Amino acid sequence: MSKRKGPGKNALLVAYLIHHLRVFLASLGYLVRQPLATLMTSAVIAIALALPTGLYVTLQNAGTLSAGWDGSTQISLFLKPDVDEEQAGQLADRLRQHAQIEHVDIISKQQGLEQFQQLSGFGDALRFLDDNPLPVVLVIQPRVDPERPDRVSQLLKELQAEDKVELAQLDMLWVKRLYTLIEVAERGVWIIGSLLGLAVLLVIGNTIRLDIQNRREEIEVSKLIGASNAFIRRPFLYTGLWYGLGGGLLAWLLTAVSLALLDTPLHRLTSLYHSSFRLAGLNEQNILFLIGISCLLGLAGSWLAVGRHLSDIEPS
Amino acid sequence: MIRFDNVSKRYPSGFEALSRISFHLPRGQLCYLTGHSGAGKSTLLKLVALIERPSRGQIILDGVNLSHMRNRRVPSIRRHIGIIFQNHHLLHDRTVFDNVALPLVIQGYRHREISKRVRAALAQVGLLAKEKAQPITLSGGEQQRVGIARAIVHKPALLLADEPTGNLDPELSREVMTLFARFNQVGTTVLIASHDLDLIRETGYPVICLSQGEIVHNDLAAVDDFAASA
Numbered sequence: 155m156s157k158r159k160g161p162g163k164n165a166l167l168v169a170y171l172i173h174h175l176r177v178f179l180a181s182l183g184y185l186v187r188q189p190l191a192t193l194m195t196s197a198v199i200a201i202a203l204a205l206p207t208g209l210y211v212t213l214q215n216a217g218t219l220s221a222g223w224d225g226s227t228q229i230s231l232f233l234k235p236d237v238d239e240e241q242a243g244q245l246a247d248r249l250r251q252h253a254q255i256e257h258v259d260i261i262s263k264q265q266g267l268e269q270f271q272q273l274s275g276f277g278d279a280l281r282f283l284d285d286n287p288l289p290v291v292l293v294i295q296p297r298v299d300p301e302r303p304d305r306v307s308q309l310l311k312e313l314q315a316e317d318k319v320e321l322a323q324l325d326m327l328w329v330k331r332l333y334t335l336i337e338v339a340e341r342g343v344w345i346i347g348s349l350l351g352l353a354v355l356l357v358i359g360n361t362i363r364l365d366i367q368n369r370r371e372e373i374e375v376s377k378l379i380g381a382s383n384a385f386i387r388r389p390f391l392y393t394g395l396w397y398g399l400g401g402g403l404l405a406w407l408l409t410a411v412s413l414a415l416l417d418t419p420l421h422r423l424t425s426l427y428h429s430s431f432r433l434a435g436l437n438e439q440n441i442l443f444l445i446g447i448s449c450l451l452g453l454a455g456s457w458l459a460v461g462r463h464l465s466d467i468e469p470s
Numbered sequence: 471m472i473r474f475d476n477v478s479k480r481y482p483s484g485f486e487a488l489s490r491i492s493f494h495l496p497r498g499q500l501c502y503l504t505g506h507s508g509a510g511k512s513t514l515l516k517l518v519a520l521i522e523r524p525s526r527g528q529i530i531l532d533g534v535n536l537s538h539m540r541n542r543r544v545p546s547i548r549r550h551i552g553i554i555f556q557n558h559h560l561l562h563d564r565t566v567f568d569n570v571a572l573p574l575v576i577q578g579y580r581h582r583e584i585s586k587r588v589r590a591a592l593a594q595v596g597l598l599a600k601e602k603a604q605p606i607t608l609s610g611g612e613q614q615r616v617g618i619a620r621a622i623v624h625k626p627a628l629l630l631a632d633e634p635t636g637n638l639d640p641e642l643s644r645e646v647m648t649l650f651a652r653f654n655q656v657g658t659t660v661l662i663a664s665h666d667l668d669l670i671r672e673t674g675y676p677v678i679c680l681s682q683g684e685i686v687h688n689d690l691a692a693v694d695d696f697a698a699s700a
Contacts, residue, residue: 169578375559378519379620380549381576383542469521 174388181392185400192400195361199401199448202354204408206347207436207444211413213339215434216332227306231292231313232321239263242290245318249294254309257295263288289320351451358397358455362390366463374469383464390460391453398452402445409444410435471497471628471659472518477527479513479683487513488683491527493690495661497627500654501690502670503663505680511663514680515630518661519553520544532627549577552621556633558613560605566592566616567601573624591623592616595649611642618646622653629653631662635669643669651675 185192233242239262246258261269266288294313296306306324314322366373376386417433424431436444472495479488488510495501503511516522517529520536529536531547539547552573560569570591574584592598595615605613614634621629631650635643647662647669654660664670670677676689 165580166578169580172581173575173578371559372561372563375561376572376576377545378521378548378553378559379573379576380545380547380551382545385545385576 177388178392181389182396184389185393185396192397195357195397196400196404198357199354199397199452200404200408202350202357203401203405203444203448204412206343206350207405207409207440208412209339209343209346211409211434211436211440213336213343215431216336216339218434227296228325229294229296229306229310229313230321230323230325231294231316231319232323233290233292233318234320235287235289237290237318239290241318242292245316246292249292249313252309254297254305255294256297259293259295261291261293263290266291351447354398354401354448354451355455355458358394358452359459361397362394362456362459363463365390365393366459366467370467373464373467377467378469386464387460390464391456394452394454394456394459395449396452397456398449399445401452402448405448406436406441406444471495471499471532472661473528473530474514474517475528475530477517477524477529479510479517479522480525486683488517488524488680491683491685493678493685493688495659495690497532497659498654498657499690500650500660500675501662502673502675502677503661503680504665504667504670504677505686506665508682509680510683511665511680512632513683515553515632515661515663518628519551519630520547549573549624550627552624552626552629554614554617554621554629554631554634556636558605558617560613560616560620562604562606564604565601566597566603566605566608569605569616570601570619570623572620577624587623588619591619594622594652595619610637611639611645614638614642614646615649618649622658625658627659629658629660631660631664633664634662635664635666640669644672647673 233245237245239260242260242262246260249255249258263286267286270288296309310322310324313319373386413433413435420433421431472493474491474493477488477491478486480486491510491514503514505511513522517524517536518531520539524537527537532550534547536547561572567588570588571584574587579587589598589601592601595618597612597615597619600608600612600616605616608616614637618631618634621631629650634650635646638646643666650660650662651673677687678685678690679687
């Protein structure tokens with residue numbers, strides 16, 4: 155039978171590619187012809203993916219929000235009570251030359267008092283004091299090298315050693331705590347994301363399994379007239395890919411809509427804290443990652459189902 | 471073309487469907503396989519099409535030993551066989567054209583080539599006008615002819631038919647058998663399982679008769695001897 159003439163080699167390759175394209179589109183057509191079932195499956199996938207995506211975006215935003223605060227890590231130098239403003243000015247000038255200091259602000263005794271009156275609510279009580287008990291304060295903005303956070307504490311030690319300085323105080327501990335918290339939450343998002351990814355895998359696997367059962371006759375007939383396993387597998391793999399793609403796009407949509415709904419009230423909230431913070435959505439990289447993962451899960455899910463169930467169907 | 475050598479088939483249930491079958495069907499020969507239902511006709515065809523594997527013995531198909539054939543080589547063997555079923559096995563979610571085109575699609579033919587061959591096959595069975603019809607709208611005889619068109623569209627060297635006239639009236643049955651004779655005339659080897667003895671006798675082609683899994687009569691043995699002595 156080897157003598158029989160089939161299509162030539164080049165023609166076979168072209169036909170193979172065309173066949174792939176046709177199966178790719180045919181499997182989409184198959185899904186479009188049953189829109190409700192397709193939509194429901196895609197929606198399940200989308201919700202499962204949108205949840206970790208939303209959490210991830212929230213964390214990203216929390217990260218940027220606190221990164222803004224990180225820059226404002228400050229060292230407050232409370233000078234000794236007998237240091238007057240002129241001496242403080244000289245010290246400030248000297249410190250401005252320091253390689254690790256970005257910026258130095260002087261809060262005079264008078265300014266300190268005014269701030270204290272405004273913010274503490276003890277304004278009236280302070281009026282009964284004869285003279286201003288507050289020291290001059292230098293507010294120092296260190297140059298923060300994100301890779302060498304220990305330099306800041308080194309600078310702190312150095313400043314503490316200055317003889318005009320009563321107390322050098324670094325306001326960074328809470329930033330550290332926030333970072334740790336975000337790290338924990340990030341790990342949590344990965345765990346939730348992995349579990350939901352597994353769920354997507356199973357959802358697609360199960361959908362494809364039902365699909366295989368529904369098309370049992372077609373599979374049997376195809377096998378009888380010489381279809382290879384790869385040929386039979388192909389439409390199901392593409393179907394899984396389409397589910398993944400649809401689910402991924404829908405997840406993107408869900409995330410975008412949810413973020414848009416959150417943005418306005420969140421902006422109102424942050425503006426109460428005098429922040430012009432705006433919620434950052436998904437960037438191109440995130441979107442590509444989301445859709446890529448979704449497609450991959452779709453393909454893997456259908457691969458599992460096909461490998462498991464297709465060999466069960468043999469013509470008899 | 472097909473050589474059975476002491477072939478037995480025992481199903482897992484213990485039922486021995488075929489026992490010690492030996493025959494040789496030469497290339498280009500048309501032959502009928504008869505016997506009561508349960509005599510083993512379908513099992514024999516299934517062994518040739520690799521749907522079942524023999525328990526013992528050897529089957530040689532066109533020089534290839536099917537007994538130890540690996541599963542992944544099965545499709546390539548089946549592509550050289552056309553199989554016709556009693557219950558048509560048509561796919562009802564696509565047109566007549568798409569049903570007939572399936573073997574060509576599987577073998578990777580180009581679209582233009584597929585159209586040409588499908589139309590030729592449909593013309594041969596007299597159904598060219600129905601190419602866009604859904605199989606469900608066709609009569610039993612027409613459906614069977616679509617099945618035949620699908621079996622011959624890729625010009626197989628061997629045609630197997632399992633009770634192709636089982637559901638047809640005598641007139642249609644005769645037409646279908648005439649079709650097979652015509653394919654045989656252009657060189658296709660044909661093996662038809664049928665219990666329609668009157669019709670078979672009418673055609674005058676050689677017959678292998680099975681009973682309870684054994685060959686009780688074999689016209690081909692004479693043909694073979696004749697060929698050997700010639």
